[in-house]
Amino acid sequence: MLSELGERKVIEIIHNIIEKRLDFKPDFDDSVFVKLPSSDYLVLHTDVLNESTDFVEEMGFYNFGWKAVISNLSDVACKGAKPLGILFSFSIPNKINLDNFEKMVKGICDACKENDVIYLGGDTSSSNELSIAGFTFGITKRIVKRKGAKVGDLVGVTGKFGLNSIAYEILFKKIKSDETIKDLSLANLFKPKGRIKEALMISSFLNCCMDISDGLAISLNQLCELNGLGAKIFNIPIHEKVYEFCEMNNLDPLELSLYKGGEEYEILFCFEEKYLEDIRNILTSLGCEFNVIGKVTKEKKLIYDDGKRSFIIENRGWEHFKKWL
Amino acid sequence: MLSELGERKVIEIIHNIIEKRLDFKPDFDDSVFVKLPSSDYLVLHTDVLNESTDFVEEMGFYNFGWKAVISNLSDVACKGAKPLGILFSFSIPNKINLDNFEKMVKGICDACKENDVIYLGGDTSSSNELSIAGFTFGITKRIVKRKGAKVGDLVGVTGKFGLNSIAYEILFKKIKSDETIKDLSLANLFKPKGRIKEALMISSFLNCCMDISDGLAISLNQLCELNGLGAKIFNIPIHEKVYEFCEMNNLDPLELSLYKGGEEYEILFCFEEKYLEDIRNILTSLGCEFNVIGKVTKEKKLIYDDGKRSFIIENRGWEHFKKWL
Numbered sequence: 241m242l243s244e245l246g247e248r249k250v251i252e253i254i255h256n257i258i259e260k261r262l263d264f265k266p267d268f269d270d271s272v273f274v275k276l277p278s279s280d281y282l283v284l285h286t287d288v289l290n291e292s293t294d295f296v297e298e299m300g301f302y303n304f305g306w307k308a309v310i311s312n313l314s315d316v317a318c319k320g321a322k323p324l325g326i327l328f329s330f331s332i333p334n335k336i337n338l339d340n341f342e343k344m345v346k347g348i349c350d351a352c353k354e355n356d357v358i359y360l361g362g363d364t365s366s367s368n369e370l371s372i373a374g375f376t377f378g379i380t381k382r383i384v385k386r387k388g389a390k391v392g393d394l395v396g397v398t399g400k401f402g403l404n405s406i407a408y409e410i411l412f413k414k415i416k417s418d419e420t421i422k423d424l425s426l427a428n429l430f431k432p433k434g435r436i437k438e439a440l441m442i443s444s445f446l447n448c449c450m451d452i453s454d455g456l457a458i459s460l461n462q463l464c465e466l467n468g469l470g471a472k473i474f475n476i477p478i479h480e481k482v483y484e485f486c487e488m489n490n491l492d493p494l495e496l497s498l499y500k501g502g503e504e505y506e507i508l509f510c511f512e513e514k515y516l517e518d519i520r521n522i523l524t525s526l527g528c529e530f531n532v533i534g535k536v537t538k539e540k541k542l543i544y545d546d547g548k549r550s551f552i553i554e555n556r557g558w559e560h561f562k563k564w565l
Numbered sequence: 566m567l568s569e570l571g572e573r574k575v576i577e578i579i580h581n582i583i584e585k586r587l588d589f590k591p592d593f594d595d596s597v598f599v600k601l602p603s604s605d606y607l608v609l610h611t612d613v614l615n616e617s618t619d620f621v622e623e624m625g626f627y628n629f630g631w632k633a634v635i636s637n638l639s640d641v642a643c644k645g646a647k648p649l650g651i652l653f654s655f656s657i658p659n660k661i662n663l664d665n666f667e668k669m670v671k672g673i674c675d676a677c678k679e680n681d682v683i684y685l686g687g688d689t690s691s692s693n694e695l696s697i698a699g700f701t702f703g704i705t706k707r708i709v710k711r712k713g714a715k716v717g718d719l720v721g722v723t724g725k726f727g728l729n730s731i732a733y734e735i736l737f738k739k740i741k742s743d744e745t746i747k748d749l750s751l752a753n754l755f756k757p758k759g760r761i762k763e764a765l766m767i768s769s770f771l772n773c774c775m776d777i778s779d780g781l782a783i784s785l786n787q788l789c790e791l792n793g794l795g796a797k798i799f800n801i802p803i804h805e806k807v808y809e810f811c812e813m814n815n816l817d818p819l820e821l822s823l824y825k826g827g828e829e830y831e832i833l834f835c836f837e838e839k840y841l842e843d844i845r846n847i848l849t850s851l852g853c854e855f856n857v858i859g860k861v862t863k864e865k866k867l868i869y870d871d872g873k874r875s876f877i878i879e880n881r882g883w884e885h886f887k888k889w890l
Binding site: 245247251254255257258272274276277278280284285286287288290291292293294324325327328329330331332341342346349350352358359361362363364365366368369371373374375377379 | 582619
């Protein structure tokens with residue numbers, strides 16, 4: 241049964257079959273790239289959202305469409321490639337309400353417009369569950385991979401963390417919250433802004449980059465593992481409302497932000513210290529929160545140490561199939 | 566309810582929203598294309614298969630994977646672009662059997678190998694229904710669209726028709742058949758060869774091209790409608806076993822082949838008469854059945870006339886959402 245395996249194990253099974261049958265070792269990066277005759281790189285990415293896994297009533301169909309676009313564009317932009325267009329394969333249950341379907345398509349259109357991407361069309365088929373698979377592509381002269389970090393690089397992130405974790409607590413554990421925090425955290429989860437422009441504008445300064453979709457702790461662990469390096473993290477930017485919520489509910493803001501989040505679509509990247517001011521200037525000019533959170537180390541350990549608390553950042557969080565690990 | 570609308574109506578709704586919100590008129594072609602800086606065209610296509618719509622027990626998971634590849638490559642090859650790679654977004658139910666999942670991935674790999682296409686990876690997500698959305702792309706200097714036919718062009722097809730119609734009769738209407746015909750027709754439906762190499766090798770001679778996935782009558786009608794022209798069809802190549810099956814079951818082979826088929830992944834194309842021998846030589850050298858079935862006319866009527874029978878070829882057949890029209 242797949243449910244016992246978890247998503248990364250499933251990907252491993254797929255890759256093993258590909259290697260055996262096609263004699264081809266897939267890159268474990270999130271997007272794929274192909275060198276064009278012009279020597280530019282074509283970057284391609286696909287991301288699928290399913291109603292039973294990715295949709296809740298509170299989200300609304302407009303946001304479902306919106307999010308499907310952002311989750312696709314985010315990965316291509318992280319590679320340093322401007323997303324040029326997007327296609328969708330819709331699997332649609334016969335019982336779907338037409339009004340909801342139209343809202344979803346409007347959400348897709350608006351997210352495309354916001355990010356200057358052409359929605360080019362796609363396929364439709366009937367099914368028992370609403371499933372929307374997006375496919376996007378972009379072109380770049382230089383690819384920023386998830387692998388490329390060097391010892392001594394600074395580790396940076398956009399945004400502040402913890403709001404999506406609160407949203408999950410409210411939705412799935414029915415934890416009570418005041419309305420302001422609830423609205424803020426649900427909006428953050430359901431209609432992610434994405435860092436498409438931000439990722440593109442700083443890409444030339446980065447050694448590696450990825451978006452944060454499976455939770456901060458998992459993303460940090462992936463980054464270290466892929467690069468065969470470690471990191472010392474000394475600062476996790478946490479949204480001010482998260483402290484408030486945690487105090488009310490007797491929760492640890494750091495634990496919450498690291499392990500209970502996901503789908504922030506903020507970006508995580510490594511760069512040489514000499515580019516710090518360039519990156520800060522660009523992100524500040526875009527009104528984007530930016531923080532240096534740590535440093536890449538040779539020792540293959542991912543350690544949190546802010547002078548007061550020190551611990552190993554474990555590789556756990558939300559994952560498809562296994563739900564909460 | 567979408568089920569009352571049919572797939573083409575759904576596509577119309579999507580296109581209307583795109584036009585209003587994005588001020589962009591999507592091309593009604595099956596694949597989309599983008600001009601690259603090198604002035605080549607990037608051709609992109611997505612096609613999704615769902616278990617409840619596209620899978621039956623008799624098919625097996627290996628063929629499900631195989632077919633998902635062929636249905637994607639076919640459209641890109643029809644445009645004259647060699648498919649370079651394919652990505653898949655898998656939506657997988659937790660209850661799926663691991664052995665079946667592996668068979669499906671093997672079918673995907675083998676179809677890629679057969680057609681010299683790299684399976685690059687993709688996304689996985691959990692869902693209630695197995696859904697596999699494929700995305701493929703290719704590059705070409707010259708695009709062969711579905712629009713481009715000229716009055717006087719010959720209309721050609723690869724392959725012979727009727728076997729898939731028999732398969733549908735056996736599967737969905739439980740009509741009895743002898744084992745040879747049954748095996749032949751089910752294999753034809755479940756493991757389509759596709760005409761990837763064939764389409765590419767004749768593409769420079771074609772004015773327009775499309776693959777036949779919704780049934781021959783619908784494809785012929787689409788071709789006429791898109792081109793704002795008509796056609797006189799004088800010959801539909803029908804597989805010899807279809808006559809045998811029809812005699813046994815008191816069915817009309819022509820009616821069956823035109824209106825009850827689908828997913829043949831044979832190709833339908835128009836070309837100037839002067840290229841007839843070139844096309845015939847290429848297709849014959851590939852061991853591919855080829856027939857001229859008609860001629861493009863200025864009068865916007867799609868007429869069948871073989872000297873014995875004459876009728877209008879109606880725009881009906883299988884369609885998603887509405888099932889049998």
